[in-house]
Amino acid sequence: MPEALAILQKYWQHTTFRSLQKEIIDSVLSGEDTFALMPTGGGKSICFQVPGMMNEGICLVISPLVALMKDQVANLQNRGIKAIALTGGIRSEEMIDLLDNCQFGNYKFLYVSPERLQSDWILERIKNLPINLITIDEAHCVSQWGHDFRPAYLKISALKTYFPKVPFLALTATATPRVKEDIITELGMHNPQQFEKSFARKNIAYMVFEVEDKLFRIQQILKKNPQPSIIYVRNRKACLDISAQLQTLGFKATYYHGGLTSREKDKNMQLWMEEKAQVIVATNAFGMGIDKPNVKTVIHIQLPENIENYYQEAGRAGRNGEKAYAVLLTSPTDIIQTENQFINVLPDKAFLNTMYVKLCNYFRIAYGEGINEEFSFNLHHFCLKYGFPTQKTFNAMRFLDGQGVLTLSQEFSEKITLQFLIPSKEVIRYTSLNPNDEEIILTILRTYPGVYEMQTSFNLPMIAKKSHHSEAEVLAVLHKLKDKEIIAYHSKNNDATLIFNEIREDERTINKVSKYLARQNELKKEQLQSVLNYVKKRNVCKSKLILDYFGEKATSNCGICSYCITLTKPKKDYNALSKKIMTLLQSEDLNSREIQEKTKNTSDDVIFVLQQLLEDDFLIIQKNNKYTLKA
Template structure:
């Protein structure tokens, strides 16, 4: 048994690799730059985690997704693998401590966002680490033609100069041929080994239904398929409303969106994962790191912005390789309304600059200041004050986030303040009686020595990392300590955290990134047109359409999508109709009008069936224009 397979079994309890995981691992172990295109659910993280564990040193993982970084670090820590993430909001002195841990603490994984590479001192510290592999997750972010372009990704190539002998592994779940070429070029991959897993999911039936009463159709689907389901919606309100409607109809449903408290997110997630509820109604905030094998249906009740996101979300169905359904419900009014809304919420340069200036004013950031300042931020309140349209403003702020000007954490956060209200001797006594809480309590006491004297603001993610526990586990211990009157514990809820990554320079900042805004707006229009093409095209297999978008050719129809099912029904209907016509002609010769009067079928279907019977020479037409059986 290979060492890689032994590690897979030891830490992940799997007995074999999926194609092409083992080939990618071997390429990396041979020191080669590697490009891996693996659709969602393909197990990308294994491809860098296993080779990193097989070698001395630490693996540097670059990812733009804070939630995914936290999730992967938590999963590694559960397996007793030492990992750290440098996410937004961590102060410089804490970063120094974390990087010291990486250098001297035998850590195996360091996760960081690409924006961190813009700090020279962080680069200098990373340069001294024993890096054995550099993994670039969501690598499509390096391409201007990718659906989530981030200029900070362009800085990754400079790591090639610092680590010329260290292999790069670029990973993405969605890349068109143009984006793949861009990734290889912009990251400076040298003669990369390329591995591309087909986007084809043979067990997923891609279904599109044009229907007015969506709720009624959802009822039908969920009654027929009682296994776990996901329903994707566009916004938080639709999330809660749809879940409430389903519960009132007798289905067990819960919901998930970026504005939920961490505890509620975890609770709702666990209820769905443990199948206490059938349906998870969610925005696109749901899905990162989720790998539930037996999801039977994924339903979209509103149009997706692009096929990249749609494919990833739909692909959360059927990971157990059993037949599953990816269903998109649309209506003519949907298409017209969404198209209009979509164009209206794309910000131009003037609006972007106005939003940026107002954000700076909102938080009283003076010109030339603001770097590393952090604030809690409520989008609706901000828009209300300045009379901005919410969706257009959100897109502008999201663009600023992707350019690295600000960092916007859409995850729910809690401001926690804490004070121990019993003596240190009593705390030690409590720890001796409750050893499971020891790591968390000691991490707090070491980080905040004045916590006996006054209320201290607690950095929850920092304590979770220091104690090797999840944030939810830390909160559970704090609540227990409060219940036993050991601490005074207060938490204040914040909707979003906004961090300024650079000093305020209005014109210079916006002029620098406006060229990307124009490109991104054009790309978004093209991507939305591709969504409309996918929905409106009714004469081609839906699986073929998706594969064609990602640069794959599929010669045969899938046989299970909405188009293929319709064709099958037509064929069956035509066969049945042809049989009826032949039975009629056994009694007498008849004209087409006479045949139509004797049958209930539409006239077009009758004419088509007659044509087929003529071509197959089962019947003939006489000079009097009557059809007769061929003798």
């Protein structure tokens, strides 16, 4: 395949193709529908970009991720390749110009979201373009059993009618056997060539540790492995907290989450990429397009939502082929917290119906009206007005957005940011001199511990509710603090824009989509159960458990995961340690770290024996995480 290799060398400066890339490109060039399952970091984009460059015409790329589309278009343009993305926020006149450029300007790649294809006039324009290949990226979104189902993907198969001789290339990094079958069926692919790269990452040691003091274990891991690391957390507050705690312990740490400005994201990312920071603490907003080869350790300190996300995030370790670690730290309370985080906030049909009716009433939309009406929308005010839980409401709205009933123009973001400019002792001095402001200020400080270090997004309705004051009273205090130069305060109107895509029909509207809701809720429960199985099964190779989830059978243990290393360790006699612990607890209650220090044993051995004593009913664990002898 000399021509393909020449293009690879000319534009990407690679001298060889990675595993399966050549075979996939051959299949596409021969006009075959092609399905490719290539785990994170496998080089999926080359599989359509090289044949797209070889053939006359334009490669149409359908992707759900705006950030990824922009990133790939920028990369192609930097290589001197003409590419365009039709993303949100582009006016119709500009869209017409871009499509004119595609038709007459010798462009090679056109990126669109599946929702864009539902616009009749855009589809009409695309039908008249010289399309040479249709690539469906993140193809698992077409499956109701996939972890990120997008109903708009179901309509992609209509392109087969307009381009019967143009091959489809479906790409995904994570698909179970059921999802794979769905992708092929729902996209209407004709006897596709199928290529699947193994999910096995032989250089990654998957580790699961049950610990009480996660920060202490992180400290041990980072000292032992001082190379670049990622710590994944669940929310923005944890990003700031863990990063600050690590800095206090002497580690160079930074953070990354969706609430940062583009400038802050780039700055923090560069600190980590250039290894001026050893560790970056991040939410799942961090990851798209991250390809740092020498990441030694990826640590999750909370249970992930599903194995798909965990595999992708863990897979950012060890891309240079050297041994790396994917560590999941758990504690006894994690399961309850995770169920609260992911399962208890799932909206059912009754809640969805109530929320939708209240939403229509909120904007005074009459029955049978409302189509194409657009409103500025503040989620927090809406939830406060009707007493709805915020996360459950957001999940319900996101579901209706996915079904096309509503359109949310952006993710919800706070209207206010602030930062304290004076030291904490001066703030305390101010509150003692201004007792009327004290409750509001202390509520802010308790809620936003990072407010001294950086501009922090501020939830006005929540602070008002927590401090038992009105929003007007909170704002008055903020303005007073700003005037006295105690805080830097910025306010901007960046509510979400909400568009109603259908007329209001209340239960009829919800009944049309509720079957999808039930399936998605069931899927999320199944996926969480798979995560719990991964954590709880202590007598199975962790790599085997991951491969089994994706329908791949491992013939042997990996030899390096948290289970496998126990097989190679010499068997210990834990009786002496057990007796020593029981003796210590006769004098006082202790936590595991105190027991470890007093017995001079490893934390793994201490935790193992404590678990045995708990299971045998000799001990109980108190709310303060201290162990006591059972009476």
